[in-house]
Amino acid sequence: MGKRAAKSDHRAIESWTCSSHDHEVSREIRILPIQVAGEILSGTSLSRTLLAAMRECGLCFENDDILVVKHKIASKSEGAIVALDDIVPSAGSRAWARRYGLDARVCELALRESKRLVRRKHGVMITETRHGFVCANSGVDVSNVDGGEHAVLLPADPDRSAEKLRRELKKELGVDVAVIVSDSFGRAWREGLTDVALGVAGMQPLVDYRGRRDPHGYRLHSTVHALADELACAAGLASGKLARTPACIIRGVAWKRGKGSVRQLIRPAKRDLFR
Numbered sequence: 001m002g003k004r005a006a007k008s009d010h011r012a013i014e015s016w017t018c019s020s021h022d023h024e025v026s027r028e029i030r031i032l033p034i035q036v037a038g039e040i041l042s043g044t045s046l047s048r049t050l051l052a053a054m055r056e057c058g059l060c061f062e063n064d065d066i067l068v069v070k071h072k073i074a075s076k077s078e079g080a081i082v083a084l085d086d087i088v089p090s091a092g093s094r095a096w097a098r099r100y101g102l103d104a105r106v107c108e109l110a111l112r113e114s115k116r117l118v119r120r121k122h123g124v125m126i127t128e129t130r131h132g133f134v135c136a137n138s139g140v141d142v143s144n145v146d147g148g149e150h151a152v153l154l155p156a157d158p159d160r161s162a163e164k165l166r167r168e169l170k171k172e173l174g175v176d177v178a179v180i181v182s183d184s185f186g187r188a189w190r191e192g193l194t195d196v197a198l199g200v201a202g203m204q205p206l207v208d209y210r211g212r213r214d215p216h217g218y219r220l221h222s223t224v225h226a227l228a229d230e231l232a233c234a235a236g237l238a239s240g241k242l243a244r245t246p247a248c249i250i251r252g253v254a255w256k257r258g259k260g261s262v263r264q265l266i267r268p269a270k271r272d273l274f275r
Contacts, residue, residue: 029250031234031237032238032249032251033243035053035057035243035245036073036246036247040073040246042076042079042081043079045077046069046073046168047169047172049073050069051172059249061169061173061177061249062175063175064177064255065175065177065178065250066178066179066203066253066255067177067250068231068235068248068249069246071139071155071199072246073246074161075153075155078156080156082109083149083150084103084106084109084150084151088108093105096120096125105151106137106142107125107137109138109153110127110138111125113130113153114128115132124136129154136185138153139154139183155199158198159199161181162179162180162199162202163201163202165179166179166201176202177202178203178255179202180197180231181199181200182195182232183195184196184236188274195229195232195235198262199262203256203257203260204227204256204260205226205229205265206227206264206265207225208224210223210224
């Protein structure tokens with residue numbers, strides 16, 4: 001590990017081997033965590049906050065880096081935070097919460113933030129958000145906020161949040177990095193959470209292998225990798241949940257520049273076998 005990265009309290013996760021999507025050669029990938037002291041408040045400049053944190057731990061950007069930031073700091077800086085005492089739950093939300101020992105205000109807020117209720121059973125509410133994400137409680141989250149007085153919502157437009165941060169970093173430093181805004185989602189048929197991309201800027205979020213041949217000569221017909229989601233997961237390994245590390249730099253990944261959008265990762269309803 002380089003001297004600059006060594007000052008960080010978290011070790012970089014390195015010596016990962018994966019296939020480059022451009023040349024299909026093994027290469028090292030480095031994941032450099034960015035620890036942030038203090039709280040992010042409404043109106044806080046994320047670019048300035050992250051750059052100050054990077055200087056503190058001796059990190060700097062390089063061209064072709066990918067910056068992954070947890071959505072929570074983007075939401076907080078944009079003021080997407082709600083005082084739970086201001087939420088008046090409906091009778092239905094109160095009954096559901098009482099049955100399963102939940103906070104009725106959070107249940108009500110999740111319904112308000114949803115476009116449709118997908119399923120509600122065993123104390124779990126799965127909704128589709130206005131962005132098109134299918135997740136628990138519309139992404140409404142009370143953890144890592146202020147101890148239960150407020151809830152954080154998803155950013156109104158995560159792609160826009162990512163693009164704003166990317167533009168500010170480019171203006172400040174002159175480097176051209178991709179930005180991913182991430183969150184942790186549950187998955188159908190599997191236990192546990194994994195991170196996913198909510199917003200992307202400066203990169204194509206998918207890698208299409210269709211039409212290419214594998215080492216045995218077989219032509220691929222349906223393989224499309226969700227690169228942005230894979231990168232969000234990789235960053236999640238270094239960030240953790242309780243370490244005040246809301247951002248990571250990923251270095252060494254081959255990615256394609258372009259005006260990508262998280263909408264490319266959302267399967268259209270007409271091709272969704274479960275709607």
